[in-house]
Amino acid sequence: MANSLPELNIGLIGTGFMGKAHAFGFNAAQRVFELPYRVVLHTVADVTDELAADAARRLGFRHATSDWRSMIGNPEIQVIDITAPNAWHKEMAMAAIAAGQHVYCEKPLAPLAADAAEMTAAATASGVVTQVGFNYLCNPMFAVAREMIEAGELGEIRAYRGLHAEDYMRDPEAPFTFRHDPVGGGATADLASHALATAEHLLGPITELMGDCVTVVGERPDGRGGRRKIEVDDIGRAFLRFDNGATGSIEASWVATGRKMQHDFEVYGTKGGLAFRGQHLNELQFFDTGDGTGRQGFRVIEAAPEHPPYGNFTVAPGHQIGFNDLKVIEIRGYLEAIAGLRAEPFGFARGHRIQSIVELVQRSSRERVWLPVPA
Amino acid sequence: MANSLPELNIGLIGTGFMGKAHAFGFNAAQRVFELPYRVVLHTVADVTDELAADAARRLGFRHATSDWRSMIGNPEIQVIDITAPNAWHKEMAMAAIAAGQHVYCEKPLAPLAADAAEMTAAATASGVVTQVGFNYLCNPMFAVAREMIEAGELGEIRAYRGLHAEDYMRDPEAPFTFRHDPVGGGATADLASHALATAEHLLGPITELMGDCVTVVGERPDGRGGRRKIEVDDIGRAFLRFDNGATGSIEASWVATGRKMQHDFEVYGTKGGLAFRGQHLNELQFFDTGDGTGRQGFRVIEAAPEHPPYGNFTVAPGHQIGFNDLKVIEIRGYLEAIAGLRAEPFGFARGHRIQSIVELVQRSSRERVWLPVPA
Amino acid sequence: MANSLPELNIGLIGTGFMGKAHAFGFNAAQRVFELPYRVVLHTVADVTDELAADAARRLGFRHATSDWRSMIGNPEIQVIDITAPNAWHKEMAMAAIAAGQHVYCEKPLAPLAADAAEMTAAATASGVVTQVGFNYLCNPMFAVAREMIEAGELGEIRAYRGLHAEDYMRDPEAPFTFRHDPVGGGATADLASHALATAEHLLGPITELMGDCVTVVGERPDGRGGRRKIEVDDIGRAFLRFDNGATGSIEASWVATGRKMQHDFEVYGTKGGLAFRGQHLNELQFFDTGDGTGRQGFRVIEAAPEHPPYGNFTVAPGHQIGFNDLKVIEIRGYLEAIAGLRAEPFGFARGHRIQSIVELVQRSSRERVWLPVPA
Amino acid sequence: MANSLPELNIGLIGTGFMGKAHAFGFNAAQRVFELPYRVVLHTVADVTDELAADAARRLGFRHATSDWRSMIGNPEIQVIDITAPNAWHKEMAMAAIAAGQHVYCEKPLAPLAADAAEMTAAATASGVVTQVGFNYLCNPMFAVAREMIEAGELGEIRAYRGLHAEDYMRDPEAPFTFRHDPVGGGATADLASHALATAEHLLGPITELMGDCVTVVGERPDGRGGRRKIEVDDIGRAFLRFDNGATGSIEASWVATGRKMQHDFEVYGTKGGLAFRGQHLNELQFFDTGDGTGRQGFRVIEAAPEHPPYGNFTVAPGHQIGFNDLKVIEIRGYLEAIAGLRAEPFGFARGHRIQSIVELVQRSSRERVWLPVPA
8 A cells, every 4th residue: 555655756957956955855755754655756957968867867867858848747747846046946936837836946936036926926826835945944943942932831932033144155255156146145135034934933923124234245256357346245134023022133144254054043931941053953942930949041952752853863862863854854844735734834925925024124224224024 | 568559448339239249359359469559448338327337347348337428538538439329320429529539330320321421521520540340341251352353363353243131030020120210221221231342342333323122021010019111121132333344233131031141242253253152251262264174163262371360360271260250350450540550441431432322222222213323 | 877887786684763774874875975886775674574565665675575584695685784683683694694795784793792703704704895883983073083183183192081871771660672681782782882983993992991880770671560680781881991002981871861862082182182072963172282372272163074975965064964874974985895995994893893892891890800902 | 246256367378379269268258258257367377488478468467477387376376277288288287286276278188198097087186177178069059969969859879970181281391290299199189089079079978999090191301401200190080889879980180181170070860960061160950851751951050049159159140150269168168167057068087088089099090909998
């Protein structure tokens, strides 16, 4: 009966870092979880036949193509998985949606929120199931945090502080890349998006914000011997108001010298506090005012089988999962959504919302005014 | 010849927590440092003769009085040390200044910056030497941080993040106190003042800011069986611009459940990064991009004799100094300033400036606009 | 040409936790690394046809069998991978070796070192390539540590301290299992083996030791309503002498309440120190006496692409790998050894040596004497 | 009535680091605590009149002398406080005891335990109150740990691990000092003494041990241009058996490169675990198996007024005390013992016991046998 699982055929566009991570994730998901489908890596598309063929071999796809359009509408392929450059996401996704294929798209949906809105509307209209890659949210310790917040273990939530700081653009001689593109580029888009997604994942909707986006490195090598002016920000900050009454802030930076994964958050409620440090993704710190006098303190909860789905990866507590495992969890959720077993974990509507908030942060910073965040 | 040190006679007003800390600090300073004076605890003032006499005995003062004014202009007393409630600071300080006595005053100088301005102007005009109690700044690791910043060890400074979070007002049933007074109360005044002082201590002048002050607990027991509306903030945040070109933020909270001393900062420069955690006041974390490939990381520098004046407290590295020792360092600096050996470490002008910035944060928050910070 | 990679067919015995981890690892290794083989999951053996068929489906094997002997000598299968209970390892491995098949065996090789010796001798005589599962050693940060030690970055090595503490046997009501078997059971065998393997991996051969093994829980439920006396140890300690002149100690415990993965080590040399905490498997702490005065401290090096093969898992530093990824690295090393590209990373001889040292620790403890460790 | 407190006059011998710390401590204790005496710093003795006079001025003593014997039997002086070099402790203490004066003596009582035994016997016979300086034990977090152990909060205690590692003898060119004296020198005497004292303070009597003492640096500069052979150990380890049934180990080192204050301990019981790190002397980590499923973890308890006598130093939690404050606590305890308000906190008998155990560790190491520890 197990063999009677329906097949789900994947068509992957893009074979770079994220393409490889997706292929890896589909395979791993089948071994880690009891999925509702037997996943088939059907076809992979890259820019030349040779690259595609090589990727197919390495990544385990049955077919290869240099024409991603050939996968659109192919009745054998149920899911189009887009890891191509951001500028192409919209065209690819719209084509797949029009053909009735489910779409899995790396973040951001498109450089502009307006385009992401169109993509979301199309997906909603067609009824296909979508997923945007926000894998930090799949951390089991985030699930614990959310469960604690929702169950009232922290009491009424009052305050939030979120970060996402790295240092990969620290060096002013690091050359101009697509991440510096005036359309869709910058640290706020690249990293504050993660901090904002985590904030809403934990506390619910943001209702108002005040942004502060700063360009630190004014020009960079253009890769052709000259220099190019930089218009995007290197640091993005925001004050936040949440629908649940809490207030907070987030900050993102890609020039935070020494930081590699400072995706941190702190949550403060009337009865407890939480702290997460991205540097230790298998830990959640919890302060409980219910602990005895003289015995209170932030306790470091280590990821364990009690924190699903950690136990699918290893039966022993404290053995630790890694970044790639978060992608595996993301894929599990997406496949269950396709099977109708749960709602979309983080579909196009959520992806679009985060991009809209990112643009509000940027606009608020330019105009130096607080802005409401539409529901 | 050592006995020929001039005497410096102290008149202390107030015998509560800070009064005790001052008396303790004056005594300890004489044993820890080679001071330019022999300090004499001359007279202590409290509200009744009995309380004053008891304090004199406990704290080691020669005389006691229930009339602080009797110390003003007493030619035997060179320093008036004010640890009385904030509302009385101005009257006391103005009287001492008028009498040509040096003034040591706990923070804040007065509930309103305008009053602090008057006090500063008077002190400047009279030429007395002043000190405001901001003892966190006396941490030897802060001196290391400032030295590194000034020497260019971090390269050009780009970004700053500061915190001062505790949780002593977490409980909504904690009653109304002077800290909740609409005039001069609130977390921004009480704690953001520390975060702002540290920020300017390390990076130099703030030039512009955007505030975000939030009242979390709307009413509290009034201590007489009723409840009283709270007008002051429980959380204060600000975006910052510095004169050196860096940008940053600070946040203060007294409802950060679980936090006891989150006086933290992070500094990011082109060549390095620093992080300090108030929970570990004897450590400074330093990331150096000059470290070898694959060998880089934030190193935890433990306070040692190489970080003056740590070595005055203990000759052994890693043995750790405490909060009270910071007060001892503050007193040493003040006495050296009185002796003309150095500039005022943190005189009334600095205290007034921090209060002005606090009020700008509060006003910016109310008006929801960025505000310039006068030089 | 990529497709011209030779196939390597795996026959897996056992489908429990480690069987699953191996199947997962073989798949992942092909996506993470450029392997010298195309790995084929050929046949999986379990105790019944039904269980084997189900495992084949879940884990992606082509064939299933309830008779592991049917894989022995099958010319289509080059590698026999043993994850069955420890008591069966020897029979299975000896059969595979006799048939000229490579053998991958989970630790321990056999409950008794004498049996492991026989297995090692047989493997050596036959020339097959062997691997014992000691995946902690595959941590990229261990490679950094070893490289630093060998390159003299720490100067002359003087001292070592190793731990492996968990708490899964803390509860005296946890029932008797195979881990409590008087033959081959106990914390020293189960966990000190890891601590000893890490010690030799980093510092080279141990030459002498003094053991201290302690039974803490004297009897446990026998699972049939009665209680059973426990003869094996819950804690194992040893003083160590190393061939390089250093001295040290290790400790293992499975009753260390609260510890989940305290696989820690510290190394002290004339010029530097290292510390590793198993709770943070992506970090290595390094103290360098060459750092400037007042700037010294243990720096926390976060795993990054500079620490191969971390970069095969993710191109971004600080994103973190997990426990299962260590198994993937182990498999890569084994396949390269089969292809003759490198020596066996941790073959039967090494596995046997660790077991011998474990038995010496136990004997030393019983006899209360220091014992030499044969070269 | 407060002024009617009896005076207690101190005669201090030695004005080096510890002499200064004692003088500082006596003064501070009077301000921090409600003592049973008014302490008078009566006389200080140093090797010349000039040094003594200078010390008297700096440290606040009324009188100075270059003849410590002149203080012996002086009816105005009730306490003889010995911070002179170890070799003189016995003569000084025996003289004071014979004169019926209380004796406060820095550790070790004498280079040899046999001498310490004599001193202890004399003190006991005469009925004077004694104190040996073991100030780590005065840490309020140690009191919490002991209270938790005694109250059964950790269940039955099973295992212990203690450390005291620093690196001040790391450099082989650091010259020979009294700490290298074959009589009474070495890391085991200097530092394992602390680790052993902490172990017994927390778990009660050690009953049996196996030592492992190692000389790492074989010779050192003799300070006169030549080199001198080193006979004492640089590292001392021991396996331990406790009277309460627990087993454990300690390790001391003064060549642990990078360590400044690794006075750590871990305690494991059936119901909980504790961990203390000397680097963070204001924290105690506590794991409670009674915490909810999925909510367990080591919690970091920060020193607070709930942990007496922390609140005597500062009313605010998390503000941190330092090393010198531990000495103040030690003095409070001693004065209360003199007043008959409590038993000697750590008198000569305890100091002698620790030295005896140190010598047993050394002898056990030389003879390579387990040795019983007399009750």
